[in-house]
Amino acid sequence: MFIQLDSNQWNLVYNVFSLGLISMLATTVYTLVSQPRVLAKYRTALVMSSMVTFIAGYHYLRIFDSFKHASEGGKVLLDGSQDAFNEAYRYVDWLLTVPLLLVEVIAVLALAKEVSRSLIMRLVPASAAMIALGYPGEISSDQNTQVLYGVLSTLPFIYILYVLFVELGKSLDRQPAGVAETIGRLRLLLIATWGVYPIAYIFNIVGDQTASSFVTVQVGYTIADILAKCVFGLTILKIAKMKSVAEGMKDDH
Amino acid sequence: MFIQLDSNQWNLVYNVFSLGLISMLATTVYTLVSQPRVLAKYRTALVMSSMVTFIAGYHYLRIFDSFKHASEGGKVLLDGSQDAFNEAYRYVDWLLTVPLLLVEVIAVLALAKEVSRSLIMRLVPASAAMIALGYPGEISSDQNTQVLYGVLSTLPFIYILYVLFVELGKSLDRQPAGVAETIGRLRLLLIATWGVYPIAYIFNIVGDQTASSFVTVQVGYTIADILAKCVFGLTILKIAKMKSVAEGMKDDH
Numbered sequence A, B: 001m002f003i004q005l006d007s008n009q010w011n012l013v014y015n016v017f018s019l020g021l022i023s024m025l026a027t028t029v030y031t032l033v034s035q036p037r038v039l040a041k042y043r044t045a046l047v048m049s050s051m052v053t054f055i056a057g058y059h060y061l062r063i064f065d066s067f068k069h070a071s072e073g074g075k076v077l078l079d080g081s082q083d084a085f086n087e088a089y090r091y092v093d094w095l096l097t098v099p100l101l102l103v104e105v106i107a108v109l110a111l112a113k114e115v116s117r118s119l120i121m122r123l124v125p126a127s128a129a130m131i132a133l134g135y136p137g138e139i140s141s142d143q144n145t146q147v148l149y150g151v152l153s154t155l156p157f158i159y160i161l162y163v164l165f166v167e168l169g170k171s172l173d174r175q176p177a178g179v180a181e182t183i184g185r186l187r188l189l190l191i192a193t194w195g196v197y198p199i200a201y202i203f204n205i206v207g208d209q210t211a212s213s214f215v216t217v218q219v220g221y222t223i224a225d226i227l228a229k230c231v232f233g234l235t236i237l238k239i240a241k242m243k244s245v246a247e248g249m250k251d252d253h
Helices: A007-033 A040-069 A088-109 A113-139 A143-172 A179-194 A196-206 A211-246 B007-033 B040-069 B088-109 B113-139 B143-172 B179-194 B196-206 B211-246
Strands: A002-004 A075-077 B002-004 B075-077
Touching: A002 A211, A007 A040, A007 A211, A040 A088, A040 A211, A040 B007, A088 A113, A088 A143, A088 A179, A088 A211, A088 B007, A113 A143, A113 A196, A143 A179, A143 A196, A179 A196, A179 A211, A196 A211, B002 B211, B007 B040, B007 B211, B040 B088, B040 B211, B088 B113, B088 B143, B088 B179, B088 B211, B113 B143, B113 B196, B143 B179, B143 B196, B179 B196, B179 B211, B196 B211
Parallel strands: none
Antiparallel strands: A002 A075, B002 B075
């Protein structure tokens, strides 16, 4: 199985992958060198964000190379063979980065130890279950299997929404001015960009894979990743700086 | 000699190797940038952990490339020739990382110099002997030789267990609250994950190498390595932070 892209489509995907790669690497360096600008207690959140973009940068390098290697004259091999485009890099990436992103949100709030622990112990297994349950549906070519695993992986996703919006909401009142709103926006960013993944998944179930659906899904995933990892990480840095200033660190911007 | 994997099996092994590689690299960066967060006396243990994951990251890069290079259409060459999949990378890795992992456990306890020295002088030669004695059995195709070296390399393994559980146990009473339990869990993690290696070794002796045994062994080794090196390293960081706080460093999470 392969799809034939025209040269504009092929170049668009290729350049968007390159954009994803350097966005991840640049954000990694930026957040790493910004560590001394926040109080020590917020550096765990920041270094986790650096790891998320570092891991995603590695995967975009692999995706970029895999796409180039699997293509010839705009024809992209998608048959799961050794020379095919390896979509599974995204699953390996999510398996590592999605739990880290959730832990980051908790870590930057610097809540009481028991509260943090309880939230993390619920969010991390739920996010791992969400991704693990999506994978069998992604690799299956049977529509019933795809729908079954699509529904199954939606259950932990709903639970994550509940924990983030109901449970976490209770802790936001005690945050300094401005922080609660920024956390609120961060939560919306997470949910809005994560929405791209089930949409792409449904796209794969209902439609035959055409050149334009392939391009839409790949470009959509990459933009979602830049928002959910780079913009997200820079927002974490902003929150960490606001909280550091609120707690007496000199505001030097 | 070669084995034929189907495309799901081949992709699983390939993606698991990639997961191993990026897990090692991300843990290396994470533990390196976390150094200022523990007292200077615990940084030796932490930087050793960074070296373990760095060395393993290098080997997973080599293993990943070797697997790709040795494969064609799911057929993996295993005849020991120049183009074959090179399993020996794992032995080179263990030869360097296993003694380092044991020294890390001792270093993070910051015991009296003589006690540390005595434990290290027993654990390091024993672990080197364990790996060196396993190698002739691994490369031999004669079952008697395999059993002989399997038994021989078990002897230093039992001695290591004795040192870790009996000798080291005596030093745990004087550790701050929480540290003794975490060290206990660390020791169990080490032993549980090391158990995968003899199981894979016996697997090779008793069974013909089939596609599914090859996949099981490679996936099993990689998961064991992620637990024994990444999760282990993050636990070392946690212990170092607990001890730093117990000794008066400001608790910044």
